[in-house]
Amino acid sequence: MKELTLYPADLAAMSTAQLAALPISDFVAAERNVDEAVAYLKQLRTKLDAAKLQRYGEQARSALRDSGRDFGTVHVRDGALHIKYELPKKVTWNQGILKEMAERIVASGDKVEDYIDVKLSVSESRYTNWPSALQQQFAAARTVEEGKPSITLTLDGGAA
Secondary structure (H helix, E strand, O other): OOOOOOOHHHHHHOOHHHHHOOOHHHHHHHHHHHHHHHHHHHHHHHHHHHHHHHHHHHHHHHHHHHOOOOOEEEEEEEOOEEEEEEEOOOOOOOHHHHHHHHHHHHHOOOOHHHOOOOOOOOOHHHHHHOOHHHHHHHHHHOOOOOOOOOOOOOOOOOOO
């Protein structure tokens, strides 16, 4: 990290209006300092999480298996320390096979929605490349909302 002139505690104590009124050099420095601090803390979080897994992961997984489960939550102890270990289940579905199953369901006369969650979407790049007549047919189904704005600051000379 570079030398901090505005510390995170100083920035946290300032109102949004005070931050917005900072001189440009301080404003850019504050953004850079916060970005560097966030990156540093993310690295520390990753390292600490790996250390927790190294220290307690096998004990917790064994406790989970001993309870007859592959996934879920288990509680273990290390002296006075209580460890809550959560191993969520992450399920993915093969889209090609699901499509075939959906076709079979429809062919049998049943409603697909009774068995499968169906979400239809159109990629924006496809939509914008369609002829206008086709776009007009789909227009009633399309809603456009604002995403989160992003502003990048760069001082003349390339240093941010």
